[in-house]
Amino acid sequence: xxxxxxxxxxxxxxxxxxxxxxxxxxxxxxxxxxxxxxxxxxxxxxxxxxxxxxxxxxxxxxxxxxxxxxxxxxxxxxxxxxxxxxxxxxxxxxxxxxxxxxxxxxxxxxxxxxxxxxxxxxxxxxxxxxxxxxxxxxxxxxxxxxxxxxxxxxxxxxxxxxxxxxxxxxxxxxxxxxxxxxxxxxxxxxxxxxxxxxxxxxxxxxxxxxxxxxxxxxxxxxxxxxxxxxxxxxxxxxxxxxxxxxxxxxxxxxxxxxxxxxxxxxxxxxxxxxxxxxxxxxxxxxxxxxxxxxxxxxxxxxxxxxxxxxxxx
Amino acid sequence: xxxxxxxxxxxxxxxxxxxxxxxxxxxxxxxxxxxxxxxxxxxxxxxxxxxxxxxxxxxxxxxxxxxxxxxxxxxxxxxxxxxxxxxxxxxxxxxxxxxxxxxxxxxxxxxxxxxxxxxxxxxxxxxxxxxxxxxxxxxxxxxxxxxxxxxxxxxxxxxxxxxxxxxxxxxxxxxxxxxxxxxxxxxxxxxxxxxxx
Numbered sequence: 227x228x229x230x231x232x233x234x235x236x237x238x239x240x241x242x243x244x245x246x247x248x249x250x251x252x253x254x255x256x257x258x259x260x261x262x263x264x265x266x267x268x269x270x271x272x273x274x275x276x277x278x279x280x281x282x283x284x285x286x287x288x289x290x291x292x293x294x295x296x297x298x299x300x301x302x303x304x305x306x307x308x309x310x311x312x313x314x315x316x317x318x319x320x321x322x323x324x325x326x327x328x329x330x331x332x333x334x335x336x337x338x339x340x341x342x343x344x345x346x347x348x349x350x351x352x353x354x355x356x357x358x359x360x361x362x363x364x365x366x367x368x369x370x371x372x373x374x375x376x377x378x379x380x381x382x383x384x385x386x387x388x389x390x391x392x393x394x395x396x397x398x399x400x401x402x403x404x405x406x407x408x409x410x411x412x413x414x415x416x417x418x419x420x421x422x423x424x425x426x427x428x429x430x431x432x433x434x435x436x437x438x439x440x441x442x443x444x445x446x447x448x449x450x451x452x453x454x455x456x457x458x459x460x461x462x463x464x465x466x467x468x469x470x471x472x473x474x475x476x477x478x479x480x481x482x483x484x485x486x487x488x489x490x491x492x493x494x495x496x497x498x499x500x501x502x503x504x505x506x507x508x509x510x511x512x513x514x515x516x517x518x519x520x521x522x523x524x525x526x527x528x529x530x531x532x533x534x535x536x537x538x539x
Numbered sequence: 540x541x542x543x544x545x546x547x548x549x550x551x552x553x554x555x556x557x558x559x560x561x562x563x564x565x566x567x568x569x570x571x572x573x574x575x576x577x578x579x580x581x582x583x584x585x586x587x588x589x590x591x592x593x594x595x596x597x598x599x600x601x602x603x604x605x606x607x608x609x610x611x612x613x614x615x616x617x618x619x620x621x622x623x624x625x626x627x628x629x630x631x632x633x634x635x636x637x638x639x640x641x642x643x644x645x646x647x648x649x650x651x652x653x654x655x656x657x658x659x660x661x662x663x664x665x666x667x668x669x670x671x672x673x674x675x676x677x678x679x680x681x682x683x684x685x686x687x688x689x690x691x692x693x694x695x696x697x698x699x700x701x702x703x704x705x706x707x708x709x710x711x712x713x714x715x716x717x718x719x720x721x722x723x724x725x726x727x728x729x730x731x732x733x734x735x736x
Contacts, residue, residue, distance in 0.1 A: 256643070260627070263646040269680040272630040533644070537635070 235534045239351045239358045242367035243408040251409060255377050257530035258523070264301065265526060275304035275536055279334040283325070284361070285311045285341045290497055290521065291361050291371070295338050298528035304536075307334070322346060323353050330354045336535065339363075344401075357535050365399050371496055372405035374527040376413060378520050379450050382492055387414035392444040394476060395454030395504055396425040402496045403454060407433050420444035421476060424465040441476055442486045450492035453478055456504050469503055479506040492516055566711060566719075569730040572692070575708040576605065579690055580612035582706050587657055590617040592685065594656040596624040598674050599645055602662035604725040605692060609661060622656070624649035631673035647677065654682035659706075663721035665691040668702035693732060695719050 235253055237245070264272050280299045284292050292308075299306045309329065320328075322341070329337065336357040339347050344364030351358040362368040380386055391410050397403045397419045410417050411434050418436040419426065420443065430437050438444050445451065456472060466472050483491065493505075493515040501507050510517060567575065587593055590613050597606025603625035610623045627645040629635070660674055671689060678687060690706035695713040711734070713719060718735040722728075 260644040260646045263648075264630075267680060268682055271680070273676075274630045274635055 236538060238535065238538050239347070239360075240369055240531055240535060241347050241351060241358065241360050243369045243372050243405045243412070244367065246369075246409075246412070248412045248414075251373065251376070251412060254373055254527065254530045254534065255380060257534060258373075258377055258526040261301075261529040261533070262523065262526040264529070265522070271301055271303060273303045274533060275299065275302035278304040278336070278536055279307065279332075280304045280336045280338060280532065281307045281309060281329050281334045281356075282361075283309045283329070283337055283339045283341075285322075285339070285346075286362070288340055288362070290524070291340065291368075294521070294524040295359075295361060295370075295528050295532075298525050298532055301525070302529055302532060304335075304532070307332075322350065326350050326354050330356055336532065357538070359531065359535065362401055364401065365404075366401055367405045367408075368401040368496075369405050369409075370524070370528055370531060371402050372409040373531070374520055374524040375402075375406055375452060375494060375496070376409050377523050377527050378494065378516055379492065381519070381523065382516060383449060386410065389415045389449040390418070390447055391415050391450045391452065392418040392420055392448045393452045393454065394420045394441070394444055394478070396457055396460070397421050397430065397454070398425050398427045399457060399460060400454050402452075406452060407435055411435075418444050418448070422466060422472065441478075441482060445483065445486035445491070448487060448491055450494060451478070451487070452494040452496070453505050455496065455498060456500055458500070473503045477502075477504055477506060478509050480508050480512070483509065490514060494520060497521070563733040563735050565731055565733050566693070566709065567732040569724075572708075572723075572730055572732065575692065576608050577612055579706045579708060580609050580616060583609070583659055583688070583690065584613060584616050586688075586705070590614075590619040590621050592655070592657050593659065594622040594624065594651065594653065594684075595659045595661060596626055596649065596653075596674075596678070597661040598670060599625050599627045600726055601721055601723055604723045605663060606659075606661040609659065609690065622651040624651070624653075626674055626677055628670060628673035628677060631677050633669060633673075649681055652682055653678065653684045656684050658684045658687045659690055660687055661690045663692050663723075664719050665689075665694045665702075665704055665707075666697055666719075668698045668700035671702050672700050692721055693719055 235250065264270055282292055282295060296306050334356050336359060338359045338361050339350055340361040341363050344366035346363050347358050347360040360367060360369055376386055383389060393403050393406060407417050418438060419430060420438045420441060423439055426437060491514060493509060493512065495505060495517045499505055499510055501510060584590060595606045595610040597603035606623060610621050613621050625648045627647050629644045662670060688705040691704045692708040694704055694707045694710050697715060711719060720735060721732050724730050
């Protein structure tokens with residue numbers, strides 16, 4: 227029989243995995259587990275955030291993350307408001323600080339922000355009283371993505387400790403990779419990163435990961451692989467000869483998996499996927515692909531995050 | 540750390556006074572609890588004319604343990620399995636933002652459709668009635684039961700909401716300063732009901 231224990235969560239903001247301790251990550255995962263069952267109810271809605279207002283301030287395109295946060299907030303009975311760059315006063319030249327202050331003057335409790343500049347959520351947290359949640363900032367962090375990734379691994383494989391997880395693709399520009407590496411290391415996993423030399427940060431080993439430029443090395447013995455999206459928008463930086471060449475050397479296909487990977491390796495991808503480039507059609511839809519589970523778990527993990535933060539005075 | 544590690548071997552007078560202050564009066568022992576639950580189970584079956592369409596749902600943590608026992612009793616009486624569920628009311632509390640420590644939300648486990656069912660809601664102690672209010676709200680979010688009846692092991696009075704139990708193990712008039720503790724083998728290692736002054 228489980229006993230009711232209190233957990234210690236004192237963070238007013240969620241700016242990055244970097245600020246979290248392993249116990250805090252575990253607290254979120256544990257809460258998320260309870261919230262996942264709420265999502266399966268006839269009425270998948272619970273009242274703890276009634277009366278709270280949460281603003282989605284998205285200064286970069288996003289479908290999944292914004293929708294996921296919004297749904298999470300609504301499942302907890304909070305009111306949500308959307309600000310997107312394309313339709314807001316950013317285009318009229320208002321600074322982030324002024325926008326945030328104006329939003330706060332409307333008495334909001336939390337701001338979920340995505341921004342192209344690394345550090346924007348930190349900056350924001352210093353100029354408003356509302357709680358700030360990072361939904362992706364530049365090349366810095368995307369904490370809730372990492373949390374839902376580790377949640378999914380734990381759900382499927384039962385643990386994180388001592389598992390071998392490989393992250394494949396554009397590591398250098400990826401906030402998903404950064405947050406994932408931090409979270410996985412904190413929970414005791416062995417992390418390998420793999421990609422073309424131009425897309426691997428020079429000081430990667432400092433993060434305590436193994437670096438390889440060979441896909442065979444990355445797949446060998448891996449319990450889970452997280453395949454990152456090739457950011458086509460970075461193609462003009464001349465870091466890759468061509469997408470075709472990337473696909474042939476680092477693309478994950480059934481043949482490559484059969485040749486180098488364990489049969490039951492977990493296939494993950496933060497989305498949106500470029501079918502036929504970093505991941506082949508059949509791998510994305512294979513029985514070991516948990517890409518859609520990640521999306522479902524994203525809502526539960528974000529509910530847990532919003533709930534825990536809202537309880538901090 | 541054991542007592543003798545931290546202080547003197549002999550118990551001081553202050554300590555004795557404190558112990559007397561914390562004196563516990565035992566209201567029910569293990570057998571007493573068993574007999575009371577037996578009686579409640581019979582009353583449930585009598586009032587509902589059998590176990591047809593019945594389902595038992597306990598409020599976590601101790602209500603869930605009691606619900607399990609009641610469901611087993613009903614099965615023994617009527618030779619019929621009744622669906623069993625457990626409900627965690629944390630998310631529905633009206634003082635959620637005022638609890639000093641952060642609550643850990645446990646999952647509610649109701650793996651059957653409650654619509655049309657006669658629900659027996661079980662808790663250990665009925666006091667202000669606020670916990671039951673939460674449970675009622677949460678249950679309604681799962682469907683539309685035919686009716687909800689409330690069974691409690693102890694009713695200690697001091698209601699703050701218009702809620703009354705259908706089945707009561709024992710009515711215990713208490714002062715607000717007193718504490719009624721139901722201790723069960725599943726959660727606390729021993730089985731008894733005590734009042735702490």
